[in-house]
Amino acid sequence: MSFLKIENVSRHFGSLVAVDGVTMTVEKGECRAVIGPNGAGKTTFFNLITGMLDLTSGRVLLEDQDLAGIKPSARVRMGMARTFQITEIFPDLSVRENIRIPVEIAAGLHLAPKIPARLQAPIRERIDALLEEGGLTRIAGRYAGELSHGDQRACEIMMALALNPRLLLLDEPTAGMGDDETHAVARLIKRIHGDQNLTIVLIEHDMRVVFNLADKITVLEQGRPLAEGTPAEITANAEVQAAYLGGAA
Numbered sequence: 609m610s611f612l613k614i615e616n617v618s619r620h621f622g623s624l625v626a627v628d629g630v631t632m633t634v635e636k637g638e639c640r641a642v643i644g645p646n647g648a649g650k651t652t653f654f655n656l657i658t659g660m661l662d663l664t665s666g667r668v669l670l671e672d673q674d675l676a677g678i679k680p681s682a683r684v685r686m687g688m689a690r691t692f693q694i695t696e697i698f699p700d701l702s703v704r705e706n707i708r709i710p711v712e713i714a715a716g717l718h719l720a721p722k723i724p725a726r727l728q729a730p731i732r733e734r735i736d737a738l739l740e741e742g743g744l745t746r747i748a749g750r751y752a753g754e755l756s757h758g759d760q761r762a763c764e765i766m767m768a769l770a771l772n773p774r775l776l777l778l779d780e781p782t783a784g785m786g787d788d789e790t791h792a793v794a795r796l797i798k799r800i801h802g803d804q805n806l807t808i809v810l811i812e813h814d815m816r817v818v819f820n821l822a823d824k825i826t827v828l829e830q831g832r833p834l835a836e837g838t839p840a841e842i843t844a845n846a847e848v849q850a851a852y853l854g855g856a857a
């Protein structure tokens with residue numbers, strides 16, 4: 609059984625075909641990168657996986673379960689978490705409070721007026737562990753809105769991890785970052801991927817990050833799948849070279 613199976617999915621916006629017959633199979637524990645020039649349909653493709661957009665045609669299956677009709681919030685409960693191209697954190701809360709929210713949601717407590725005494729220590733420990741793993745302990749008390757781009761992204765990734773996902777979708781995790789921050793975020797992704805046997809699908813423009821992290825790469829062009837393979841296969845693919853790596857990268 610494949611972990612995530614995308615079968616011939618398409619999405620039209622009026623006469624524009626943003627995603628056009630994409631098939632992709634991701635195995636458990638794999639890190640898959642989705643690359644392609646601007647407007648290739650990558651974010652739309654993600655939104656079809658998470659259920660934020662309806663499919664025009666095709667199927668998305670998670671461990672053989674067809675996700676048709678399952679809302680994004682229910683997909684999160686099934687173990688799908690994502691981060692966005694523009695970081696989504698609560699800027700006026702501390703890093704610790706940002707992490708606390710998904711930790712409490714994962715514990716089924718979010719709307720509870722008071723945390724039961726027996727859960728207070730485990731919740732605190734879970735927050736501490738996530739802060740530590742994300743390299744955020746030293747800045748746990750700072751407002752998230754004051755942090756550098758890279759630290760905000762690390763906070764957002766750890767918020768997604770707090771939900772105990774089985775599948776993590778990262779939309780351009782290093783977008784807009786300088787070399788040092790890009791490197792730090794890539795290292796964090798590599799660590800969580802290795803530590804937790806997490807399945808990761810990421811959209812990424814920075815080819816150094818892609819080649820460093822991805823087990824396999826899917827290349828989209830104008831909504832269509834252009835190629836799929838290991839980093840070495842993609843590098844050697846003449847069609848990809850012509851259409852993408854030689855130019856837009």
Ligand SMILES: Nc1ncnc2c1ncn2[C@@H]1O[C@H](COP(=O)(O)OP(=O)(O)OP(=O)(O)O)[C@@H](O)[C@H]1O
Binds near residue numbers: 625626644647649650
């Ligand atoms: N809600 C929408 N309504 C109409 N057209 C849309 C919508 N969302 C995306 N598109 C169009 O679909 C195409 C694919 O867009 P998408 O954002 O998925 O590409 P992308 O590969 O993620 O691009 P980028 O790398 O710039 O983020 C584009 O032509 C875009 O203008």
